[in-house]
Each structure stands twice: as C-alpha cells, then as structure tokens.
Amino acid sequence: MPSSNDTDKEWETWGKVNPYFGVLSVPKYLAENLNDKTLEEFYWSGEHHIEHVFDVISEKILPNFQPARSLDYGCGVGRLVIPLAKRSQEIVGIDVSPSMLEKAREACDKFGATSVQLLLADKLDSLPPASFDLVHSYIVFQHIPLARGEAILKKMIALLADGGIGAIQIPYRNAKATMHRKAAELRHRSSLVNGLLNLVGGRPLSSPRMQMNLYSLECVLEMLVEAKCSNVHLEFSNHGDIHGVMLYFQRKKPKWVY
Numbered sequence: 001m002p003s004s005n006d007t008d009k010e011w012e013t014w015g016k017v018n019p020y021f022g023v024l025s026v027p028k029y030l031a032e033n034l035n036d037k038t039l040e041e042f043y044w045s046g047e048h049h050i051e052h053v054f055d056v057i058s059e060k061i062l063p064n065f066q067p068a069r070s071l072d073y074g075c076g077v078g079r080l081v082i083p084l085a086k087r088s089q090e091i092v093g094i095d096v097s098p099s100m101l102e103k104a105r106e107a108c109d110k111f112g113a114t115s116v117q118l119l120l121a122d123k124l125d126s127l128p129p130a131s132f133d134l135v136h137s138y139i140v141f142q143h144i145p146l147a148r149g150e151a152i153l154k155k156m157i158a159l160l161a162d163g164g165i166g167a168i169q170i171p172y173r174n175a176k177a178t179m180h181r182k183a184a185e186l187r188h189r190s191s192l193v194n195g196l197l198n199l200v201g202g203r204p205l206s207s208p209r210m211q212m213n214l215y216s217l218e219c220v221l222e223m224l225v226e227a228k229c230s231n232v233h234l235e236f237s238n239h240g241d242i243h244g245v246m247l248y249f250q251r252k253k254p255k256w257v258y
Contacts, residue, residue: 007145008096008121010209015099022100022210023076043107046079049138053167053246054087060233061165061250067133073156074140075118078104084136085113092132096121124152130161135168142171142212142242149213153220157227160251166229172217173243212242224249 014022020029020042028038057065068089075081075093077100085091085108093116095101101118108116135156141149153168160166224232231250238244 007143007211011095011097011143012099014210015097015101015103019077019097019100019103023079025210043079043082043111047083050080050083050087053136056233056235056246056248057165057167061231061248062163065134065165067165069132070134070136071127071132071156071159073124073135073137073152074143075104076100078107078113078116078118080136080138081116081118082107082111082113084134085115088115088134090115090117092117092119092127094119094121094124124155127159129158130164132159133161133164135159135164135166137168138237138246139169139239139244141169141215142244143210144213145211146213146215149215150219150223154223154227157223157229157251160227162252164251166249166251167246169237169244169246170215170217170220171212171242171244172214174212174214175241175243214242217245220247227251 011022018029018031020034020039021027021031023029024042024045027033029042054065067087070084070088070091072081072084072091072093075095076097078093081091081093081104091113093101093104095104095118098120101120104116104118108114108118137156141153144152156168157166221232229249229251231248231252233248235246235248236243237246
C-alpha cells in the first residue's frame, strides 16, 4: 500500500489538477465542467453542512454554541473553512496539499473570510494544546492511512479547550461487494489498474489514487474516554459505499478526582 508520503503526493496532484472534484467527487466539479454556477453550488454545500453541524451541537450538546477559535482538518479548497469563519472569531484550516491551500486562500479572499489561517498538515504539532473551542473534520479520515489517522485524531482531541466541541466524521465500513474491494486494493498497487478503473468510473485516466480507509469505532470511542470527553452524539454519515458516523463530543475536565 502507498505510504503516508505517497498519499500526500497524490493529494497534491488532486490539488493541482482537479481540486474541487478531489473534495466532492461529482462530475460537475471536474475541472473541465467548472463554471461560476457550479463553483457557487460547491461552496454553498459547505454552508449547508456547517449550518447542520451547529444545529446538532446546539440541540444535542451545547445550546447557542459560539466558538471563538475553530479548526478544520483536511480543509482542502476552503469549502468548510469559509462558513466556519462566519461563526468563529478565528479559524485555522489544515491540509496536506499546498495547491489546495492556494485555492482555499483565493476563496477566502473572494468571500471575505479574513479571520482564516491556513497551514500545511505538518504544522499541526505547532498548535498549542487546549486552544480550540471547535475541532472539525468531514469526509477526510477515510483518505488517511489508519495509524496516521489515529495519531491525528488524538492530537485534534488534545487541541480542545475545556468545554470545547469535536465534530469529526469517521468511516467504519465499506459496503462494496468483495470483488469491488479487491479491485480497489489492486488500484492502490498498480497505476495501470488505477487508470482503467478511472475510465470505468468516468474519471480522467490520469486521476491519482484515492485511498478509502476504515476505522474501529471502539478504538475511537476509547480515545474519547481517555481524553475525558463526554456528551457524545453519533449521526450516521454515509457516502456511497463508505459508511461512517459524524461523531460529536465535548471535552470537559472532571470536577472530581477519585
């Protein structure tokens, strides 16, 4: 399987060639199909998602939630950073692709999102612990190799301040038939197979590989227990054959030590 560095290179290729399709794999977001209308739809979909996230947090965890400082991991071209900037005093967006971040900066400037700081993924460790009121990530972790993803998740939880909220989508099951899963495994091992499957799926022949990794919900929940998180709420969030949950939680320091 490709290494973490290989997957970073693949995402940089998406950022250079098909950044919007790399975020939302719908044909109208391919570079050759983009126009003002499709770009407007693309960014409006981000507003719709973040509005839903805040509605869930306010209803299930913390009424009238208003974060001062928010983080979006895997921010890509800024689809979710921009609506988060409307609801936060400061927002940090992180991604592995410099080209994606360039597009995100252009979008932030276009939409007037002036409170946004954009960082490469290797800067995650430079952020102070317990310094965010909201950490968020959506349809990102399936593209991150498991060991690396679990380490990132632990760091994101540690970035939450006392009372801070996490809203992170985690993939846990691939509903594809065995034959299709084996084809996907071959795709990651062979550029030729990847090219053929791109053609079958309606993608450009040279589209880079896109990993689909699954996580153990048991392990993820254990991370929350270890970090003294509570008020956990799960919402199913499936994308095609990849089944996942949107995991909402709150990090609180215990009032009593036994």
